[in-house]
Amino acid sequence: MADSYGAPGGGGSSRGLSLATTAALFLAWWGVTAAGWVEPLFLPGPGAVLDRFLEVVEEGFGGATMVEHIWASLSRVGLAFLLAVATAVPVGVLMGMSRVARGILDPPLEFYRPIPPLAYLPLMVIWFGIGELTKIVVIYLAIFAPMALNARAGVRSVPIEQIHAAYSMGASRLQVVWHVILRGAMPEILTGMRIGLGFGWTTLVAAELIAAQAGLGAMIQQASDFLVSDVVIMGIVVIGTIAYLSDLAMRYLERVLTPWKGKV
Amino acid sequence: MTFPGRRPGEDVTALSDVDLTLASGDFVVVVGESGCGKTTLLNLMAGFSRPTSGRLLLNGEEIVGPGADRGVVFQRNALMPWLDVLANVELGLKLQGVSATERRAAAVRNLASVGLQDFHHHPVYQLSGGMQQRVGMARALTSDPEMLLMDEPLGALDALTRETSQELILDLWQASGKTVFFITHSVEEALFMATRLLVMSPRPGRLAASYDVDFSRRFLAERDARAVKSDAEFIALRERVLEHIRSGHVRDATDVGLRGGQDG
Ligand SMILES: Nc1ncnc2c1ncn2[C@@H]1O[C@H](COP(=O)(O)OP(=O)(O)O)[C@@H](O)[C@H]1O
Ligand SMILES: [Mg+2]
Numbered sequence: 001m002a003d004s005y006g007a008p009g010g011g012g013s014s015r016g017l018s019l020a021t022t023a024a025l026f027l028a029w030w031g032v033t034a035a036g037w038v039e040p041l042f043l044p045g046p047g048a049v050l051d052r053f054l055e056v057v058e059e060g061f062g063g064a065t066m067v068e069h070i071w072a073s074l075s076r077v078g079l080a081f082l083l084a085v086a087t088a089v090p091v092g093v094l095m096g097m098s099r100v101a102r103g104i105l106d107p108p109l110e111f112y113r114p115i116p117p118l119a120y121l122p123l124m125v126i127w128f129g130i131g132e133l134t135k136i137v138v139i140y141l142a143i144f145a146p147m148a149l150n151a152r153a154g155v156r157s158v159p160i161e162q163i164h165a166a167y168s169m170g171a172s173r174l175q176v177v178w179h180v181i182l183r184g185a186m187p188e189i190l191t192g193m194r195i196g197l198g199f200g201w202t203t204l205v206a207a208e209l210i211a212a213q214a215g216l217g218a219m220i221q222q223a224s225d226f227l228v229s230d231v232v233i234m235g236i237v238v239i240g241t242i243a244y245l246s247d248l249a250m251r252y253l254e255r256v257l258t259p260w261k262g263k264v
Numbered sequence: 265m266t267f268p269g270r271r272p273g274e275d276v277t278a279l280s281d282v283d284l285t286l287a288s289g290d291f292v293v294v295v296g297e298s299g300c301g302k303t304t305l306l307n308l309m310a311g312f313s314r315p316t317s318g319r320l321l322l323n324g325e326e327i328v329g330p331g332a333d334r335g336v337v338f339q340r341n342a343l344m345p346w347l348d349v350l351a352n353v354e355l356g357l358k359l360q361g362v363s364a365t366e367r368r369a370a371a372v373r374n375l376a377s378v379g380l381q382d383f384h385h386h387p388v389y390q391l392s393g394g395m396q397q398r399v400g401m402a403r404a405l406t407s408d409p410e411m412l413l414m415d416e417p418l419g420a421l422d423a424l425t426r427e428t429s430q431e432l433i434l435d436l437w438q439a440s441g442k443t444v445f446f447i448t449h450s451v452e453e454a455l456f457m458a459t460r461l462l463v464m465s466p467r468p469g470r471l472a473a474s475y476d477v478d479f480s481r482r483f484l485a486e487r488d489a490r491a492v493k494s495d496a497e498f499i500a501l502r503e504r505v506l507e508h509i510r511s512g513h514v515r516d517a518t519d520v521g522l523r524g525g526q527d528g
Pocket of ligand 1: 267268276277278296297298299300301302303304305
């Protein structure tokens with residue numbers, strides 16, 4: 001079905017443009033480096049980065065292969081994300097439902113939310129040591145706030161008519177929460193998960209600054225210590241690609257689970 | 265019924281001195297200008313709010329909250345967009361724990377009675393406004409309430425759909441024999457639908473007059489809505505009620521007819 005006139009973002013697929021932008025960026029990158037306008041130390045060309053990627057896939061860098069780096073990072077972000085879904089969504093729903101929960105939880109949440117993870121990283125190290133726990137807690141905290149706040153907003157966005165209708169059909173309070181409020185809040189909950197996942201990848205490098213053996217952030221960190229700029233760029237591209245793919249997966253989930261989003 | 269204001273002295277008295285008894289099987293219509301307190305009255309009857317003074321009884325029992333004995337049809341936003349048409353209509357019985365086959369049968373029957381037998385698995389957000397309201401009516405009927413409360417159910421529809429929907433509601437009323445409490449700001453609609461027409465005057469909302477009318481019964485017997493609505497008696501009464509609302513004056517209180525029967 002065609003978008004209606006004036007619908008924001010209407011006018012068909014944006015995929016072609018996205019591909020064109022990507023191609024143009026690569027071309028510019030290649031042109032600038034191939035022409036020799038910048039030193040390879042500052043910006044190595046796409047060819048060098050690709051060579052380096054293949055080398056790290058086979059031989060590794062900093063004591064771990066590419067697969068090991070990716071797996072380490074993916075499992076950290078994934079675990080923190082799952083923990084956040086299991087805790088932030090209930091907390092957000094509770095805040096949306098209850099004046100008491102909102103009153104109690106709002107100050108701590110709004111206080112820590114804007115603080116950059118790098119600022120509280122040292123404290124986390126003092127509290128939780130330099131092991132996996134600290135890394136996961138730092139990523140988890142970054143994901144938690146946007147997820148909880150979106151779940152809260154989702155609960156508040158459920159039309160009162162739907163809630164009233166359910167009560168008038170004999171629903172109990174618990175049934176209203178389960179059958180109406182959670183379903184109705186789903187679009188915002190999913191938006192929160194998507195934003196949270198993005199924050200997770202944003203925080204990854206900071207989390208892996210602390211004594212990580214493997215991980216994409218750790219790899220970048222080591223490479224920058226030795227001025228191996230092609231590994232730095234390769235790591236950035238890999239993180240960006242994985243983050244982009246996971247965002248696409250979340251968007252797919254949104255389309256499948258809430259096809260009615262924005263249509264009512 | 266008084267709503268608290270933000271500051272002392274800003275309280276809104278939305279309803280005052282409302283003394284109303286509904287007879288079982290009646291089609292009671294409340295007409296009045298926007299903001300005069302119609303929804304406030306319906307919300308009290310539905311149990312969505314409690315009166316600041318006075319009492320509401322249903323069959324001698326005080327109304328303390330919403331319940332499946334009073335089905336509500338809203339103006340908009342009240343269907344669950346994550347459920348298809350059939351699941352929306354079944355929802356009430358599902359929440360009440362009725363078996364799947366039984367509730368399916370009731371939902372199918374009521375969808376047929378509103379002419380939506382071919383739309384069981386359509387997403388509700390793709391239906392026209394008039395069809396959505398019909399789903400809302402089928403849903404309210406499926407819980408088999410004692411009375412139907414309708415708050416401007418046709419207020420958002422175009423004129424043609426509105427007229428056919430009026431006829432449908434009268435058919436449903438006749439077939440089900442239920443007591444209907446119907447709100448509108450259209451005097452013509454009120455006269456056409458009602459067996460008992462209540463005129464509400466604003467600030468604070470009071471029942472200013474009550475008319476016993478029989479145009480709905482005339483329509484059900486003769487099935488010619490245009491003839492009823494262009495009848496000289498209909499037009500004369502319409503002008504009288506309109507004049508009444510415009511002048512805003514409260515008539516002699518004895519004009520508010522009270523009849524025995526089911527309390528509401
Ligand atoms: N929750 C509320 N708090 C304060 N004032 C309210 C509230 N609900 C309704 N009112 C006021 O009560 C009056 C009647 O409103 P309402 O019953 O919605 O009118 P109607 O349905 O006839 O248009 C209006 O003046 C409205 O502003
Ligand atoms: Mg109203």
